[in-house]
Amino acid sequence: MRFGFIGTGNMGGALARAARRRLAGEDLLLANRTEAKAAALAKELGAPLSNNRTIAGNADYIFLGVKPQMMGELLKELAPVLAERTDRFVLVTMAAGLTIAGIQSMAGGDYPVLRVMPNTPCSIGEGMILYTPGPGVTATETDSFLEAMAGAGRFALVPEGLMDAGSAVAGCxxxxxxxxxxxxxxxxxxxxxxxxxxxxxxxxxxxxxxxxxxxxxxxxxxxxxxxxxxxxxxxxxxxxxxxxxxxxxxxxxxxxxxxxxxxxxx
The missing domain is CATH 1.10.3730.10 (ProC C-terminal domain-like)
Incomplete structure (x- = not known):
């Protein structure tokens, strides 16, 4: 099981560190617009430095760790790679305000999407993470995600309609x-x-x-x-x-x- 992180800023980096508590370094793929930031985190976690397209083509869970206003551009870049895949994968979005349906629309396909709203204490294992599996995400995929990310802190399943309210408390x-x-x-x-x-x-x-x-x-x-x-x-x-x-x-x-x-x- 490979977890790919596109965007290793404050939030993406915090989740990558949390994932490393349960996963081996080689099971993480890290990429960032500023490569030096991803390279530093890769060295810290013993993980390979990667790039957006490699992660989109190979990771089982693809973390989209970019700001909401940048998501459309990112998914436009990744859409051809995702369309070529024949195996299962899950898109994991942590962008405030962007719905599961919106992510699917920007990605150009009815892909499984897991929406999460983490917070910065995830980096020390004390986070409060809200999550909503989209209709295409299986129970097994959700359980695997929760098990791998357990080092981030507490998880709470919330309806997507309450994600914005929950993030205003736990995320902000x-x-x-x-x-x-x-x-x-x-x-x-x-x-x-x-x-x-x-x-x-x-x-x-x-x-x-x-x-x-x-x-x-x-x-x-x-x-x-x-x-x-x-x-x-x-x-x-x-x-x-x-x-x-x-x-x-x-x-x-x-x-x-x-x-x-x-x-x-x-």
């Missing part, structure tokens, strides 16, 4: 959290903490809080209440966040990302 969310961690660290620095310590405190706090939500099964509001002692310091901080419209701003960020996905649809 790391940037929102990074911004929050940076702000927490800035606050710590303002209070006298060294920068490195403030950042480490904030990052570990977010990591631990997230695990507590997942492992306890408790509602985040209940966990928040458990920290807010009557007349204590935490509730005063919460009050300031509420005054600043913190929750509303986060909700607006998710909705804005979701609406932007809608403008990319094909």
């Amino acid at each position: 969310g790391p940037a929102f959290v990074d911004l929050f961690v940076e702000a927490l660290a800035d606050g710590g620095v303002a209070c006298g903490l060294p920068r490195a310590q403030a950042q480490a405190f904030a990052a570990q706090m977010v990591l631990g809080s997230a695990r507590l939500i997942l492992e306890s099964g408790k509602h985040p509001g209940a966990l928040k209440d458990a920290v807010c002692s009557p007349g204590g310091t935490t509730i005063q901080g919460v009050r300031k966040l509420e005054e600043a419209g913190f929750r509303g701003a986060v909700m607006d960020a998710v909705i804005a990302a979701f609406e932007k996905n809608g403008t990319l649809k094909c």
